[in-house]
Amino acid sequence: xxxxxxxxxxxxxxxxxxxxxxxxxxxxxxxxxxxxxxxxxxxxxxxxxxxxxxxxxxxxxxxxxxxxxxxxxxxxxxxxxxxxxxxxxxxxxxxxxxxxxxxxxxxxxxxxxxxxxxxxxxxxxxxxxxxxxxxxxxxxxxxxxxxxxxxxxxxxxxxxxxxxxxxxxxxxxxxxxxxxxxxxxxxxxxxxxxxxxxxxxxxxxxxxxxxxxxxxxxxxxxxxxxxxxxxxxxxxxxxxxxxxxxxxxxxxxxxxxxxxxxxxxxxxxxxxxxxxxxxxxxxxxxxxxxxxxxxxxxxxxxxxxxxx
Amino acid sequence: xxxxxxxxxxxxxxxxxxxxxxxxxxxxxxxxxxxxxxxxxxxxxxxxxxxxxxxxxxxxxxxxxxxxxxxxxxxxxxxxxxxxxxxxxxxxxxxxxxxxxxxxxxxxxxxxxxxxxxxxxxxxxxxxxxxxxxxxxxxxxxxxxxxxxxxxxxxxxxxxxxxxxxxxxxxxxxxxxxxxxxxxxxxxxxxxxxxxxxxxxxxxxxxxxxxxxxxxxxxxxxxxxxxxxxxxxxxxxxxxxxxxxxxxxxxxxxxxxxxxxxxxxxxxxxxxxxxxxxxxxxxxxxxxxxxxxxxxxxxxxxxxxxxx
Numbered sequence: 001x002x003x004x005x006x007x008x009x010x011x012x013x014x015x016x017x018x019x020x021x022x023x024x025x026x027x028x029x030x031x032x033x034x035x036x037x038x039x040x041x042x043x044x045x046x047x048x049x050x051x052x053x054x055x056x057x058x059x060x061x062x063x064x065x066x067x068x069x070x071x072x073x074x075x076x077x078x079x080x081x082x083x084x085x086x087x088x089x090x091x092x093x094x095x096x097x098x099x100x101x102x103x104x105x106x107x108x109x110x111x112x113x114x115x116x117x118x119x120x121x122x123x124x125x126x127x128x129x130x131x132x133x134x135x136x137x138x139x140x141x142x143x144x145x146x147x148x149x150x151x152x153x154x155x156x157x158x159x160x161x162x163x164x165x166x167x168x169x170x171x172x173x174x175x176x177x178x179x180x181x182x183x184x185x186x187x188x189x190x191x192x193x194x195x196x197x198x199x200x201x202x203x204x205x206x207x208x209x210x211x212x213x214x215x216x217x218x219x220x221x222x223x224x225x226x227x228x229x230x231x232x233x234x235x236x237x238x239x240x241x242x243x244x245x246x247x248x249x250x251x252x253x254x255x256x257x258x259x260x261x262x263x264x265x266x267x268x269x270x271x272x273x274x275x276x277x278x279x280x281x282x283x284x285x286x287x288x289x290x291x292x293x294x295x296x297x298x299x300x301x302x303x304x305x306x307x308x
Numbered sequence: 309x310x311x312x313x314x315x316x317x318x319x320x321x322x323x324x325x326x327x328x329x330x331x332x333x334x335x336x337x338x339x340x341x342x343x344x345x346x347x348x349x350x351x352x353x354x355x356x357x358x359x360x361x362x363x364x365x366x367x368x369x370x371x372x373x374x375x376x377x378x379x380x381x382x383x384x385x386x387x388x389x390x391x392x393x394x395x396x397x398x399x400x401x402x403x404x405x406x407x408x409x410x411x412x413x414x415x416x417x418x419x420x421x422x423x424x425x426x427x428x429x430x431x432x433x434x435x436x437x438x439x440x441x442x443x444x445x446x447x448x449x450x451x452x453x454x455x456x457x458x459x460x461x462x463x464x465x466x467x468x469x470x471x472x473x474x475x476x477x478x479x480x481x482x483x484x485x486x487x488x489x490x491x492x493x494x495x496x497x498x499x500x501x502x503x504x505x506x507x508x509x510x511x512x513x514x515x516x517x518x519x520x521x522x523x524x525x526x527x528x529x530x531x532x533x534x535x536x537x538x539x540x541x542x543x544x545x546x547x548x549x550x551x552x553x554x555x556x557x558x559x560x561x562x563x564x565x566x567x568x569x570x571x572x573x574x575x576x577x578x579x580x581x582x583x584x585x586x587x588x589x590x591x592x593x594x595x596x597x598x599x600x601x602x603x604x605x606x607x608x609x610x611x612x613x614x615x616x
Contacts, residue, residue, distance in 0.1 A: 076585060134465055148551075150458050157442055157553020161585045168547035169581060171479045172540075181546070181581045232480075238489070239476035240551065243456075245465020273477060273489045277384065277469045 003067040006302045007052050007108070010072045010115060010294035011035065013089035013142060016044070017295060018051040020059065025126070025299040027292060029059060041092040049105045068306045069108050070298030071098070072115035074143075079113045079160050088178070089142065111298075111305045115139075116163055118297025119287070120147025121154050123250045125300050127293065128285035132248035136240060137287070138165050140233075140255035143178075144186040150244075166190065168236045188232040191254070201225060208254060215261040223261040230265025237266060238273035241282050252287030311375035314610045315360050315416070318380045318423060318602035319343065321397035321450060324352070325603060326359040328367065333434070333607040335600060337367060349400040357413045376614045377416050378606030379406070380423035382451075387421045387468050396486070397450065419606075419613045423447075424471055426605025427595070428455025429462050431558045433608050435601065436593035440556035444548060445595070446473050448541075448563035451486075452494040458552075474498065476544045496540040499563070509533060516562060523569040531569040538573025545574060546581035549590050560595030 004023040009016070013035060020029040031051055038044040048071070056063050075087035082099020102110045120137035129135040135149040144166030148155040155162055166186035167179050174183025175193065187193060191208065198206050201221060214222035237249060255262065263284060271279050289296055312331040317324070321343060328337040339359055346352040356379070364371050383395035390407020410418045428445035437443040443457040452474030456463040463470055474494035475487050482491025483501065495501060499516065506514050509529065522530035545557060563570070571592060579587050597604055 146551075150463065151461070153459070155458065155552075157586075158555045158589050159553055159585050161583070161589075162551065162553040164550040164553075164583060164586070167550040167583055169543055170477075172543060179583050181583075235477055235480060239547070242472040242475040243454075243470065243548065243551075244463075245467055245470040245472075247466045275469070275472060275475055275487050275489075277467050278465075278472070281466050281469075 003065055005061055005066045006299045007055055007066060007069045008071075008295040008298035008302075009048055009051065009069065010118075010298065011044075011048075011087075011090075012074055012115070012294075016047065016051070017291075018048075018055070019292075019295045020055045020061065021295070021299045025296055025303075027295065029055060030295075035090065041096065044090070045096075045098070045101060048102065052102070052106045052108065063106075063108060066108055068302040069102065069106065069110045070118075070300075070302040071102075071110065071112045072118040072294040072298050073098075073112060074115050074145075076159075076161060077112055077114045079111070079156070082110065082112055084112065109306055111301050113298075113301050114145075114147075114160065114163075115294050115297075116145030117147040117154060117156070117160075118301060119145075119252060119289075119293040120149060120163070120250075120297070121300050122289050122293040122297035123252070123287055124149045124154075126296060127288035128250045129248045132283075134244060134246045135248045135250065136163075136165065136237075136244070136246055137250040137252065139287075140189065140191075140251065140253035142191045144190055148244075165236060165240065168239065170232060170235055185232065185236045189229050189255070194229055194255070198225065209257070212255075212258040216259045226258040226261035227265040229255070229258070230262045231269055233262075234266040234269025235273060237284075238270050238279075241270055241274040241278045245278050246282050249282060249284045250287050251284065252290075252293060256286050311373055313369055313374045314607045315363055315374060315377045316379075316603040316606035316610075317356060317359070317377065318426075318606065319352075319356075319395075319398075320382055320423070320602075324355065324359070325599075326356075326363070327600075327603045328363045328369065329603070329607045333604055333611075335603065337363060338603075343398065349404065352398070353404075353406070353409060357410065360410070360414045360416065371414075371416060374416055376610040377410065377414065377418045378426075378608075378610040379410075379418065379420045380426040380602040380606050381406075381420060382423050382453075384467075384469060385420055385422045387419070387464070390418065390420055392420065417610075417614055419609050421606075421609055422453075422455075422468065422471075423602050423605075424453030425455040425462060425464070425468075426609060427560060427597075427601040428457060428471070428558075428605070429608050430597050430601040430605035431560070431595055432457045432462075434604060435596035436558045437556045440591075442552060442554045443556045443558065444471075444473065444545075444552070444554055445558040445560065447561035447595075448497065448499075448559065449561045450499045452498055456552075473544060473548065476547065478540060478543055493540065493544045497537050497563070502537055502563070506533065517565070520563075520566040524567045534566040534569035535573040537563070537566070538570045539577055541570075542574040542577025543581060545592075546578050546587075549578060549582045549586045553586050554590050557590060557592045558595050559592065560598075560601060564594050
């Protein structure tokens with residue numbers, strides 16, 4: 001039987017998204033659940049199993065026609081052993097052999113990875129960074145995560161822990177960061193910090209979406225707000241551009257919808273602070289695949305790992 | 309005829325070093341000239357030609373037994389086209405087709421590259437980082453240069469400009485840097501800056517060698533001096549370790565002789581400021597090949613490029 005389908009799962013702090021992809025990695029069916037609605041790890045794993053089985057049962061897809069299941073997780077993962085080390089924003093996960101559990105429950109091959117890496121893979125294969133060789137993709141959310149493409153391959157580092165752009169220090173001293181250090185990029189531009197700043201400026205019922213809207217319609221205060229966020233982000237990126245001589249940077253996550261105010265500021269700081277050859281080389285893009293990037297990346301991961 | 313010899317050249321701001329390497333890349337003969345003794349670019353190139361020819365003439369090495377000439381240069385280089393873009397510390401070089409000139413004058417194949425990249429290649433192949441996969445090698449001198457080994461290969465970036473660790477910002481604002489930016493690592497720990505600090509503390513006739521000696525014999529003021537340098541360096545490295553999940557960092561150049569005071573400080577800052585998985589993974593070493601690293605790296609470059 002031709003194994004033409006892939007089941008993709010993207011587990012986030014907010015939503016559990018599941019999709020059925022065809023052989024062109026197009027999304028043919030999709031479901032979504034609130035992550036918070038599961039009482040514990042076991043319930044969450046149970047719902048992943050049901051989601052997988054529901055695709056094969058409800059859509060009458062024979063398991064023999066499914067190449068495998070790809071899963072992106074918001075935390076450090078041993079992709080080769082299939083173990084989730086922990087999930088910073090979902091309590092109760094500690095060295096869970098997720099691959100083994102799911103393979104037993106679904107009788108399908110399962111591949112897992114960190115979600116920021118899958119987003120990078122998707123944007124490199126099918127999104128904004130298609131055709132570039134050395135790429136940093138970052139997601140701006142509660143956390144500031146990243147994935148690196150180096151010489152046309154997803155770069156993992158020895159422990160699959162590469163890409164932690166959120167924990168590049170911006171100053172010798174500065175705000176305390178969730179990682180235990182201080183003055184990390186995430187401590188300045190993670191959603192937690194910027195929403196606090198936003199409330200001081202715009203009042204307590206403001207949302208980041210609202211400030212993005214205001215900036216897109218040229219509200220001066222909102223433009224200035226995103227300009228400041230862009231300055232912090234641009235500085236971290238300038239250092240990385242000098243170090244890695246990247247050809248592309250892709251910015252995704254909720255904050256990327258701030259638009260021109262954010263992107264122009266990032267680009268300007270790179271021009272000012274990076275060396276001329278490196279600054280000229282790098283293009284800065286908004287992520288093209290939006291909230292589907294994790295699912296599509298999971299599809300590419302399954303292909304790379306199970307067709308190789 | 310078996311091409312068993314390689315001629316290696318390491319052009320620095322201070323010395324022009326030339327060596328004859330055998331097929332095991334051992335140095336069999338060596339010569340050295342003061343770079344400052346040459347009036348201009350033409351004289352300097354002439355002396356490189358003489359040095360090459362003197363090996364073949366003086367040591368009676370048939371040109372047919374020389375695989376090629378490898379040259380390391382202290383500035384940005386197009387290694388594939390053989391062009392030297394410019395040399396920050398040697399005036400008069402602007403887009404010089406060095407490979408073509410030398411091949412015409414010596415009738416030998418010539419390969420050129422940036423010196424920090426060759427040092428990294430040498431330390432990875434035959435020095436402190438042998439056996440590691442993802443390595444940053446840095447040289448602390450007037451400039452702070454670096455070379456990256458990623459997934460067991462020298463990583464260049466699109467313009468052969470990767471590795472500029474000296475130009476990672478340590479703060480949003482800080483001392484002006486030679487690159488046109490501010491607060492770069494080099495602006496804090498380049499020799500120019502630290503010798504100024506040293507004179508304030510130790511008097512105007514102090515040298516960095518002397519402070520290194522003092523630190524090795526536990527002079528408290530000297531230990532504190534290198535500890536401060538190590539804190540700046542360690543912070544830049546902590547960010548890179550988070551980003552790249554490196555397994556090894558190799559520190560070379562004159563300042564690396566400061567010994568324990570510098571290295572312990574670097575390691576402590578990495579432990580404090582990098583994420584736990586990444587901090588645990590990375591080993592920090594002193595460069596093993598000393599001032600020969602550039603020559604040996606030039607040997608590996610010739611092998612990689614001309615035997616491939």
